[in-house]
Amino acid sequence: MPQKRGRRRKTRTHVRAVEEGGSDGVPRSFVVRRGAVPHGVKALIGELRQAFMPHTAAHLRERRSNSLKDFEAVAGKLGVTHMWMFSATDWGVYARMIRLPRGPTLTFRLQEYSLSADIKALQRRPASLVSDDLREPPLLVLNHFSAELPHVRIARAALENMFPKIDVRTCVLSRIRRVLLVDYDDENTRLHFRHYKILIQPVGLSRTVRKLVVRHKVPKLTGMSDISELVNGDGDGHFLESSESEGEGPQEAHVTLPQNVGKKRKQGGRNTIKLVEEGPRLSLDLVKIEDGVCAGEVLFHSRIHLDDANAEQKAAEAREKRKIKETRRALQEKAVHEKKQHAEEKQEKKRKRREARERERDQ
Template structure:
C-alpha cells in the first residue's frame, strides 16, 4: 500500500498584500524602570498581530541597529519609550525617513491595573489574532499638526476593507481621543463583546451557556421568573447599542440576522499624553512643530527657505551622483570592448603564425622527398 500524499489545503497568503500591512517595533530606550517596561509589553500586545511581541533590547543596541533590522523585516513604524528627568516620552516614527512625533506621557495605567478595577475581568482569548479597529475622536481640526497626528495614528494599523472584511475579525477597538482645550490625547484599548438583548440574565445564561445550576429551585420557571425582581442593570436593552448581525459572529448563538447588543469592555493599557514636537526625519531632522516654542512669521519664512534650499541641494547631489554612475558604466563598457578587440587581434595573429608554421613544414617535407 502506497503512502498517502499530503495535499496542502491552506489558503496561500498574498505576499503583495502582506507587504502593505503596517508593522511596528515597540522598544524602550535607556533605563526606564520596571513599571514602564511593563507598559512597553502592554503596548506591544495591543499592536498584535503585526508587531514583534518577543523583541528584546540590549544595552548596546542603538537606533541604527533597529532601523537596519526593520528594513529587512518590512517594519514601517517604530515606537520608542524613554524616561528623562522631565518625564516619560513616547516617540512614534515612520521608517525610514520620518516624520517623528514626540509625545510627553503625563499618566498611564497598565493592563493589570485596569483588570483589577473590574468586578469580573475576563482573560483574553483569540482577540489578538486580528488587528484592532481604530477610532479617532475630535481630530477634525484644520491645524497641520493635528492632521499629521491623525494620519500617523491611522497608519499604525491596517486599513479596514469594508467589502472583504469578516465581521468575526472585529474583536478589538483602539480609541484616540483629543481634548481640544488642553491638547491631551487619551489612548484606550477595548474588547468587543456581543450580548443577547431583550432578555434577563437568567434567560441569557440558558441561551449562551450550558445547563445552569438549578439545585436551589423547585422548577425552572422559578429560575427564569426571578428576573421580575432583578434590578434595572440585569436587563440590558439599550436601543443605541443594539444591532442586527450582518454575518455570523464569534460566540454561541450569534447567528446572522440576530439582534445583539454591543458592549465595549476595557482591556488596557491607558495612556494620557500630549504632543511635544514633530521632526522631519527619523528621530532627527528639522523641527516642524514644537508645543513649547512659538516662531514668528519671519522665522517660519526663513525656515521654509532653508528647507527649499536643502531640497534643491539634495536634488543637485542626486543628479550629480547619477551622472557619475552613468559615466563610470560607460567607461567600463568601453574598456570591456577594447579588451575584446585586443583578444580577437591576438587570436588572429596566433592563427596566422600557425598557418605559416604549417606551410614551412610542408616545404621541408617536399625538399626531403626530392
C-alpha cells in the same frame, strides 16, 4: 519531489513570503525602548505590543546598546512601517511615533498611564483577551480629530496608517473583536488612548439563561423547585423584575446583526454591543513633529512658536542640512562603487595571470 541525494530542498514552508517582506501593504510596527526606563514603562511597552497585535513584534528583545539605525536596518527587511520608541529623561518619559523609513516623527510626553491590572481591579466583571482576539487588528476609532490644523492632520494620518484599512462592505464582523479609541483634546494637544474588547450578548435573557445559551454553562440548581426560578428568579424564590434587561444597556446599544457572528449569534438576531476596557490607558501630550526620522525640519512645536522670518530660516537650515547629507551620501556611494570596481579589476588581473601560468605549465 525532494532530491534523494545531497542537500534536501524544502517543498513546504510554514512562513509566507509576504510576512517576511511586507509586500502585501499591511502596516507593521515595533514598540521599543531606548536606554533605562521605569519598571512600569517596561510593562506598558509589553501591553502596547499586545494592543497592536497581530502586526507587531510581540517578543522583540532590545538592548541598551541598540541604536536607532539598528532598528531602521531591521525594519526595512521585515517590512515594518511604524515604530514607537520610549525613553526617559530627568524631565519625564517620552514616546516617539516614527513613520519608517523617511518620517515624520511625532514626539509625545507621557503624562499618565494605567496598566491592564489596575483597570481590571476596578471592574466588577473584567473580560480577559484570548488568543482569538489577537488574530485580527483592532478597530481604530478617532475622536475629535476633525480640526483642519496641520499638526492635527499629521497626527490623524499617522494613526490611520498604523492599522490596515477596513472595507465596511466586505469585512467579516466576527473578526472585529477589539476597539482602539484615540481621543484628541485640543486645549492642551493631548491624546487619550483606550483599548476595549467587544462583547456581543443576546437581548431578552437573564444572566443565568445567557450563561446557559452562550457559554453552555449549567448553573447551580440546588434549592430550586421550578424552572421559572432559573429563568426569572435569583435562585432563592425571589423574582427579578428587570431580569430580562440585566446588563443589556440602553436601547441604542441593541442592534440587529447583518451577518452571523460565530456559531451562536445568527444573522437577524437582536443583540447588545458592550465594550469592556482591557487597557492600557495612555495620556500623551504632543510636543513636536519633525519632518524626518527623529531629525529634519520641525513642523510643529507646542512650546516654541516662531514668526514667519524665523520659521523660514529654520526651514532653510533644514533644507541645507538635507542637501549636505544627500551630497555626502552620493560621495560615499561613489567611493564604494570605485572601490568595488578596483577590487573586481584586481581579481580579473589575478585570474589572467593564473591562466597564463597554467598555459606555460601545460606547454
